[in-house]
Amino acid sequence: MTAQLIVEFTYFVLAVFIGIEVISKVPTILHTPLMSGSNAIHGIILVGALVIASTAHDTLTVVIGFVAVLLASTNVAGGFVVTDRMLEMFKSRRPGGPSDAP
Amino acid sequence: MTTATSLIYLLAAVLFILGLKLLSSPKSARRGNRLAALGMLIAVIWTVVRLIPHVTPAGVTISVLGVVLGGAAGTIGARRVRMTAMPQMVALFNGVGGGAAALVAVSELLRLGGSRPQLADGLPSLFAIVVGGLSFAGSGIAFAKLQEMMTGRPITYPAQQVVNALIAIAIVALAVVVVVVTDGPVALAVLLGLALVLGVAFVLPIGGADMPVVISLLNAFTGLAVAASGFVLNNFALIVAGTLVGASGTLLTKLMGDAMGRSIGNVLFGAFGSVRSSVGAVAGAEGRAVRAGNAEDIGTMLAYSRSVIIVPGYGLAVAQAQHAARELADALEKKGVQVQYAIHPVAGRMPGHMNVLLAEANVPYDQLKEMDQVNDEFKHTDVVLVVGANDVVNPAARTAPGSPIYGMPILNADQAKQIVFLKRSMRPGFAGIDNELLYDPKTTMLFGDAKESLTKLVAAVKAA
Numbered sequence: 001m002t003a004q005l006i007v008e009f010t011y012f013v014l015a016v017f018i019g020i021e022v023i024s025k026v027p028t029i030l031h032t033p034l035m036s037g038s039n040a041i042h043g044i045i046l047v048g049a050l051v052i053a054s055t056a057h058d059t060l061t062v063v064i065g066f067v068a069v070l071l072a073s074t075n076v077a078g079g080f081v082v083t084d085r086m087l088e089m090f091k092s093r094r095p096g097g098p099s100d101a102p
Numbered sequence: 103m104t105t106a107t108s109l110i111y112l113l114a115a116v117l118f119i120l121g122l123k124l125l126s127s128p129k130s131a132r133r134g135n136r137l138a139a140l141g142m143l144i145a146v147i148w149t150v151v152r153l154i155p156h157v158t159p160a161g162v163t164i165s166v167l168g169v170v171l172g173g174a175a176g177t178i179g180a181r182r183v184r185m186t187a188m189p190q191m192v193a194l195f196n197g198v199g200g201g202a203a204a205l206v207a208v209s210e211l212l213r214l215g216g217s218r219p220q221l222a223d224g225l226p227s228l229f230a231i232v233v234g235g236l237s238f239a240g241s242g243i244a245f246a247k248l249q250e251m252m253t254g255r256p257i258t259y260p261a262q263q264v265v266n267a268l269i270a271i272a273i274v275a276l277a278v279v280v281v282v283v284t285d286g287p288v289a290l291a292v293l294l295g296l297a298l299v300l301g302v303a304f305v306l307p308i309g310g311a312d313m314p315v316v317i318s319l320l321n322a323f324t325g326l327a328v329a330a331s332g333f334v335l336n337n338f339a340l341i342v343a344g345t346l347v348g349a350s351g352t353l354l355t356k357l358m359g360d361a362m363g364r365s366i367g368n369v370l371f372g373a374f375g376s377v378r379s380s381v382g383a384v385a386g387a388e389g390r391a392v393r394a395g396n397a398e399d400i401g402t403m404l405a406y407s408r409s410v411i412i413v414p415g416y417g418l419a420v421a422q423a424q425h426a427a428r429e430l431a432d433a434l435e436k437k438g439v440q441v442q443y444a445i446h447p448v449a450g451r452m453p454g455h456m457n458v459l460l461a462e463a464n465v466p467y468d469q470l471k472e473m474d475q476v477n478d479e480f481k482h483t484d485v486v487l488v489v490g491a492n493d494v495v496n497p498a499a500r501t502a503p504g505s506p507i508y509g510m511p512i513l514n515a516d517q518a519k520q521i522v523f524l525k526r527s528m529r530p531g532f533a534g535i536d537n538e539l540l541y542d543p544k545t546t547m548l549f550g551d552a553k554e555s556l557t558k559l560v561a562a563v564k565a566a
Contacts, residue, residue, distance in 0.1 A: 005222050008333055008341055015329075015342045018119055019349025026126040028361055028472060029445075031354065031453035035318050036192045037125045037135050038350055041118050042199050042325045044142065044343040046169075047149045048206040048335050052213075053168060054153045054161040060287065061209055066164035068205040073172025074179075075199035076146075080139040081180035082191055087132040089185075089461040 033086045040079025046072035110148045111339040117141025118343050122350060145339050185459050186419040189451045190248035193317045196324055197241025203327035203344075204234030204297070208290050210334045211280075224281045226333035231290065232273055232297045234327035237320045239301025244317050247310045248451060254310025262307060263371070269300045304370075309506065311493060312369045314452040315358050319366070322351025361447035363499075363510045372506065392528070395546040397555065400522055401562020404430075407484035407520075409440040411476065413513055414460065416450050417490020417526065418552050424463030426556035427489060431469070433563045443469055444476045444486075444513050446494035477514050486518040490552045492530065496537045505535055521545045524555045 026034055049072040053065030118141045124134025157165075176195065183191045207230035214223055246252045273296050280289050308316050325347025332340025359366050404410055412427060431441040443465065449456035457470060471479075480486065488495055495515040498505040515521055521544050530536050539545060548555050 002222065004336060005333075008336065008338075011338060011341050012329065012333075012345050015345035016349040019122075019346040019351075020353050022119060022122045022346075023126050023350045023353060026354070026357065027128065028447045029454040029457040029467075030126065030128060030131060031318075031358055031361070031447075032188070032192075032314075032455055032458065033131055033135070034122075034125050035314075035321055035351070035354060035452075036188075036195075037131075037138060038122060038325070038347045038354070039192055039196050039199070039321050040135070041121070041138055041142070041343050042196075042203075042321070042328045042347040044114075044118075044145060044339055045199055045202045045206060045328045045331060046142075047145055048328075048331050048337060048340055049168075049202050050146070050149055050153060050165055051335060051337075052206055052209045054150075054157045054165045056161045056164065057158055060212065062160050062164055064205050064209045064212075065161070066168050068202045068209065069165055069168025070172040070175075071198040071205070072202035073169045074176040075172075075195050075202065076142055076176065077173040078176030078180045078191070078195040079199075080135060080142070081177050082183065082188065082195065083135045084132065084139075085180065086185075086188065086458050087135060089458055 033083055036079060036083040036086060040076060040083055043072055043076030043079055046076050048072075104152075107148065107152060108338065111145060111337075111342075114141040114145035114339055115342040115346075117144070118346055122346065185462050186416075186450075187249070188458065189314060189317065189455065190245045192452075193241045193244040193248065193313070193320075196317060196321045197238045197245070200234040200237030200241065200320070200324040200327055202234075203324060203331050204231045204238065204294060206331045207231045207234065207327075207334060208294060210331070211290060212287060221281065223334050226330040228277045228280060228293070230327045230330035230334065231294055232277070232300075233323050233330070235294050235297030236301040236304065237323040237327060239298040240305040240320050240323075241301075241317065243302055243305040244313050244320070247305075248313055254313075256309045257306040262303075266300065266303050269296060269303060272296055273300065308370065310451075311448070311507075312362075312364075312372075314448065314455075315355060315362070315364075315366070315369045317452075318351060318355040318358055319370075322348050322355060325349075325351050358453050361453055361511075390541050392540055392547050393543075393545065395522070395548055397548060397558035398562045398565075400546060400548055401559045402566045403520065404434060404439070404485055404487070404522075404559065405437050405563045405566035407439055409479075409483045410434055410442075410485045410487060411480065411483050411515075411518070412441065412443045413486060413488045413491050413495060413515055414443060414445070414449060414456055415489065415491020415494060417492075417524075419450060419456070419459045419490070421490065421552035423489065423551075423553035423556050424459055424465070426553050426560065427460075428463050428465050429560050430556050430563065431465070433560050437563065437566075441469065442471050442476065442479075444473070444480075444515075445470050446473055446491070446513055447511075449491065449494055473511060473513060480514040481517040483518045485520045485522060486515045487522050487524065488515060489524045489556065492525070492537050493535070495539055496535070497539055498535065498537070501538075507535065515539065516542065516544075519544070522548060524548050524550075524552050526551060
């Protein structure tokens with residue numbers, strides 16, 4: 001393995017542990033928004049799609065790049081907006097409840 | 103990567119991690135989502151800045167066009183979608199992400215090669231193509247099932263598992279060919295095509311009621327496909343963000359399964375063999391009598407009871423009856439009746455879906471009781487009002503080992519003194535199985551649209 005690959009593999013392994021640790025205690029009512037929120041985060045593929053698309057030379061790459069950017073942008077925008085809409089609705093009648101969070 | 107790029111991607115990764123952390127608590131969830139969005143914005147803007155010296159004219163055009171069109175489609179879709187259709191929307195957004203990951207990997211392999219790629223690039227690319235493609239097609243089927251563009255029931259045929267295994271073997275074989283011999287456009291296109299077929303075949307036999315778990319799993323798949331693309335592009339942000347989603351999504355899938363009392367294996371492959379027995383149960387129940395009541399009598403009964411538990415289901419959401427349910431609860435409370443809502447973990451079509459829908463109708467969520475909090479109270483409750491729900495109160499989950507929902511924790515509605523079902527018809531619930539509780543002597547049916555029935559009940563309660 002090259003040095004670069006080893007470094008990347010290290011990021012990967014550490015990110016696995018963080019990913020598991022960070023959501024270990026999530027109440028059932030937040031399962032849907034959490035799924036939707038993490039769904040938006042993998043929209044980071046937009047970064048990869050932009051790298052491919054913006055430097056495209058040949059027709060095939062232009063087509064593939066365009067579709068990739070289109071799909072990834074839909075993922076990012078839709079994912080964050082729909083999650084925000086869901087979470088906006090969690091309100092409580094009690095003062096000091098979740099709706100009072102900034 | 104330059105130092106600046108590394109640090110900025112690190113900042114984005116930190117924001118993603120904090121965002122996920124905050125998403126795990128109701129108080130901070132919205133802030134968490136916004137932090138993650140900020141991380142995304144930072145990563146994308148920096149990528150654009152970094153790319154400017156290298157762009158081609160055609161590249162700029164398609165990038166701008168893609169971002170504008172995709173961003174608009176995503177935003178409009180997310181703004182317009184009704185809360186009841188949320189699960190399929192999430193499936194759709196997940197699917198397009200998987201498709202993008204597959205295409206990025208295809209494109210990168212084409213750029214690197216024409217000949218056989220190095221293993222360090224080839225393996226993650228192939229993984230991203232196969233898993234991303236599978237997630238894209240599988241999410242599409244999940245969308246179609248939830249949108250009722252196709253039947254929500256498991257679709258099974260003989261030797262299905264053998265067929266699926268053969269597709270998987272073909273994919274592995276073709277992947278070996280790509281690595282050892284050639285990675286030309288044709289081979290990659292066929293590979294992507296096979297991955298799409300596997301995605302369809304994988305989700306077809308899974309019932310609509312289990313779709314949330316499947317979507318969550320495909321969400322984790324997309325995350326891993328994105329991480330794999332990150333290995334190919336040597337991009338830290340993709341590796342870390344994709345892996346975070348892959349890992350947390352896998353755990354979330356397991357948590358969802360736990361809430362339904364099912365193992366993931368049972369959800370994914372449980373349809374095989376269990377279908378026949380459930381069909382038998384439906385046939386056996388045909389022609390049995392139920393007791394149908396009218397709104398006036400039931401309204402009076404509700405008004406003179408001490409405690410009422412409302413069990414809302416997807417039918418309530420479909421009829422847009424959340425507000426009518428709240429009016430009924432308000433009217434009953436004015437009469438001194440104690441009212442609570444019992445929320446099954448998978449009420450609606452996703453864990454937490456019903457909480458969102460009732461929150462939309464301004465039901466304060468201190469009235470919403472989770473299953474574990476409320477299950478012991480049913481036996482002291484005078485009337486349980488089941489509105490548009492079915493499977494989540496079906497005693498078959500406790501008593502019928504052959505049933506597809508056997509083992510799912512249910513609400514103990516059958517232990518209450520009286521049970522009232524508001525249903526449109528005797529049609530079975532989303533799992534497609536009959537409910538013994540409908541025929542119980544303690545049960546009264548009130549047929550009709552949930553919203554109209556509830557409105558009539560409000561009038562009857564006020565008059566009582």
